[in-house]
Amino acid sequence: MDKLKSMKVFVAVAKAGSFAQGARDLGISRAMATKHIMFLEQELGTRLFNRTTRSLSLTEVGASYLERCQQLLLDVEEMEAAVTHLQTEPRGFLKISAPPVIGAVHIAPAMAEFIKIYPELEVEMVLQGALSDLVNEGIDLAIYYGELKDTSLVARKLISSPLVVCAAPEYLQAHGIPLTPEELKQHSCLINWAVSPKDQWTFRWAGEDVVIKVTGRFQANMSDPIRIAAIRGLGLVMLPKYIVGRDIEKGKLTVVLADYAKSPLGVYALYPHRKYLSAKVTVFLDFLSEWFAREANLVEETHHEGK
Numbered sequence: 001m002d003k004l005k006s007m008k009v010f011v012a013v014a015k016a017g018s019f020a021q022g023a024r025d026l027g028i029s030r031a032m033a034t035k036h037i038m039f040l041e042q043e044l045g046t047r048l049f050n051r052t053t054r055s056l057s058l059t060e061v062g063a064s065y066l067e068r069c070q071q072l073l074l075d076v077e078e079m080e081a082a083v084t085h086l087q088t089e090p091r092g093f094l095k096i097s098a099p100p101v102i103g104a105v106h107i108a109p110a111m112a113e114f115i116k117i118y119p120e121l122e123v124e125m126v127l128q129g130a131l132s133d134l135v136n137e138g139i140d141l142a143i144y145y146g147e148l149k150d151t152s153l154v155a156r157k158l159i160s161s162p163l164v165v166c167a168a169p170e171y172l173q174a175h176g177i178p179l180t181p182e183e184l185k186q187h188s189c190l191i192n193w194a195v196s197p198k199d200q201w202t203f204r205w206a207g208e209d210v211v212i213k214v215t216g217r218f219q220a221n222m223s224d225p226i227r228i229a230a231i232r233g234l235g236l237v238m239l240p241k242y243i244v245g246r247d248i249e250k251g252k253l254t255v256v257l258a259d260y261a262k263s264p265l266g267v268y269a270l271y272p273h274r275k276y277l278s279a280k281v282t283v284f285l286d287f288l289s290e291w292f293a294r295e296a297n298l299v300e301e302t303h304h305e306g307k
Helices: 004-016 018-024 029-045 062-082 100-117 169-175 179-186 222-232 241-249 280-293
Strands: 049-051 056-058 092-098 123-125 143-146 154-161 163-167 200-204 208-213 239-240 254-256 265-271 301-306
Touching: 004 018, 004 029, 004 049, 004 062, 004 200, 018 029, 018 200, 049 100, 049 208, 056 062, 092 100, 092 280, 100 123, 100 143, 100 222, 100 241, 100 280, 143 154, 143 280, 154 241, 154 280, 163 169, 163 241, 179 208, 222 239
Parallel strands: 092 123, 092 143
Antiparallel strands: 049 056, 143 265, 154 265, 154 301, 163 239, 163 254, 200 208
């Protein structure tokens, strides 16, 4: 049998945790998937999976082999991309991940336009708050907002967006406008507890960071629920301007404490380190940069730089 094909089947079955699902993902029969795994096990002289009637799990050898197979298949993909026309015309399957709000508000419209331009491309978008394991989940590109920590991924800055504090005009009329960060202690602050520490908002004043402990009656693990709560007059929020920019423009929210704003944070496109990126990734990266440039009215500063 084709050992490379068998490796692809092995990776698909291991990631799916099921022969049947792995086979479906590849468009082959369960019996054929089983034959590929048996072929590899015979070649290697060892079991790759622990099989029961109810479960399927990797053996210790299988887990080690999975890691090496994924790297080998990635190397083969890069080699093929380097010597074929895939480098010039986006086609095939593109999988991206993004935070829920930026994904729904900014990436989804961009992706819709991108798909119209390249009809041979299929796209899957995953909305998730946390940054996932791109290689193991088969994600070509991930969108990330915030301060970049040490990572083995390659990062390209798409745009920068400041954090702003804002509230509905009706809330400010009823409870007053905070003139200093310290006055937030007397206000209802809507908290995104996915951001750590969840109850501490940081401002910049006279060249130093000022940290204020805030409290409020409503909190959520994503930004959109607290954005909606702010629009309904329940309190103040601190959110990236790319999330609340349109609400501010429409008068639904009003910015306060602008003189105390921190430096803008970046919106990045992250991808696994590869010497040869396929056209579907490189062209979409350029498209996203141009798309965000057109959205410049929602942010203070745009960049088209790699990091």
